[in-house]
Amino acid sequence: MADPAAYRPAPGTIPTEPGVYKFREESGRVVYVGKAKNLRARLSTYFQDVTQLHPRTRQMVFAASSVEWTVVSSEVEALQLEYTWIKRFDPRFNVKYRDDKTYPMLAVTTGEEIPRAFVYRGPRRRGVRYFGPYSHAWAIRETLDLLIRVFPVRTCSKGVLNRHRQLGRPCLLGYIDKCSAPCVGRVSPEEHREIVDGFCSFMSGQTDRVTRRLEREMNEAAEALDFERAARLRDDLGAITKAMEKQAVVLGDGTDADVVCCATDELEAAVQIFHVRGGRIRGQRGWVVEKTGDTELEMAADGRDPAVPRIIQNFLTQFYGEAAERAEDDRSEAEKIRRRGVDRLSHGDDGQDVQTSPVPREVLVQQLPEDPEETTAWLSALKGAKVDLRVPRRGDKRALADTVERNAREALRQHKLKRVGDLTARSAALRDIQEALFMSEAPLRIECTDISHIAGTDVVASLVVFEDGLPRKSDYRRYRIREAAGDGHSDDVASIAEITRRRFLRHHRDATDVPDAEEFDGTRFDDEKVEEHTTDARRFAYPPNLFIVDGGLPQVNAAQAVFDELGVTDVTLVGLAKRLEEIWVPGDSEPVILPRNSQALYLLQQIRDEAHRFAITYHRQQRSKRMRVSELDGIRGLGAARRAELVRHFGSVKKLKAAAVEDITEVKGFGPALAAAVYRGLHPEQP
Structure with a gap:
């Protein structure tokens, strides 16, 4: 090193x-x-x-x-x-976008003499044209079953094809007209290639031509009194329509676009892309990758992750670069096929090649990449035409981008749950935590606390419990924190100390399972004065092996001081800092750094995130309750945002009532008239 x-x-x-x-x-x-x-x-x-x-x-x-x-x-x-x-x-420290799962695709072996259509998973191969990817294999099979009524292409394997060539009779699909039976010479290889070309043209989005042709032939058969053929064409037209309906129209203007969004946490990022062609969603893909340190880790004030522009730029570069290489390989393969005289590759009825650029006319992203102008120029060069790279602001495209972003968040959540939900992963995580913290045994019970407030108001805390790596919600606790000196400013270190003391006052009693007592070590227990709210009436079953506080060295040292005060020596205490996912041990000047791909770090992160979720949910409940019963509700011209600004500025309604009109005018957005109205609303007894 x-x-x-x-x-x-x-x-x-x-x-x-x-x-x-x-x-x-x-x-x-x-x-x-x-x-x-x-x-x-x-x-x-x-x-x-x-x-x-x-x-x-x-x-x-x-x-x-x-x-x-x-x-x-x-x-x-x-x-x-x-x-x-x-x-x-292939550098090992660069992010590589690999699918979070293997998506099925519809493949057509255009490089064979008699092409075949089938469902395929795995790496792309030369001489094969792919459509998709799709979310489910059954969706491809249903679509293929509908389309082979109109385009009776071969779907059997090479072994089945050779066997029926020897037998001299077609398979069942050939007898029911769902295969043109090139194996027995019912159609020539050239005629079968024409059918495959029409199939590829339809799958590429040129559906109007096929439906118009079927409608024309159906009407001609009806006029010629060939009702049997007209009925068959009618059924074919219904099958085509049903196959088209499976791809919902999301953009009525027939837009060709890719929508790219991502969701991130401190360790990983989930990227989702929706392919929209002709206004319909033609495919969806997803990746989960580890974040790198190329960007700052601190979240912006508006909640945005500053790593997103870099993630999106890396994704666009890799995804479209590889797609362009595959398209070039397909064109090279097509040229070889033409030179050998086998036939042309995937032409429509008018002889125009239906192969299109892998880069659509529009690329819609949730945030612009780091270098938007250069990235746009590069994508335009790949396409050979101008590409519109932008963030949708309103309308259907904005709504679709929101849907893609929700899918990315859900994919990241499922990825994290899959890791922790697996028994082997949980066992490995607990074992790694034990080794990293030099514990005598694996932490089968882990508790974590987090503080939530806004500018020191409605300060609350959560305490979540995980047993065997899984949440035990019946033991969750939530607390209301007393505001420090009533000045409207919260001291997170003091809040952590308060919660730790209130949690472990009964530690020895729980550990020895003695009956409830009014006093222990000189500390009076009075549950009426302890503002504790829980989802279950029972007390804790037993103390934790590991206690986690959300924060760095100051928070963990404050909790350790409480441990020393209460004589708690059989519980391991650590702090988990959000910025770099560092684990702080009391008294140590350097944090413990776990490998970023370790199961232990994922489990600790999930526990910390659950504590944050539980705390912020309770905080919002308390804030909404206070705002509903506030004395400010009846004042004209004072909406929810301005009420919150007043409380945030003064710290409490009590302090606001003691303020003069001149003090109220110092609050952002409050002029003399509104300040006077607030003062009169809070002092109705004064003239």
């Missing part, structure tokens, strides 16, 4: 132009590839104080032993070179 200071280049030797850089380990293998508008500014961030680096970035700079860079003339060239090098070197 090399020291980053040993291979740090002199700052003056690094150019300030755009370029791409590579970190190599001692063996020469590339471990990370990145791009930058300003190479000097970007590379200097990797050689700052290593304690301030993201854990993944810290691991990378210690794994590397050298850094090199290439200067390019533009940021678009940097984007292209970064993608090329990632594909070439």
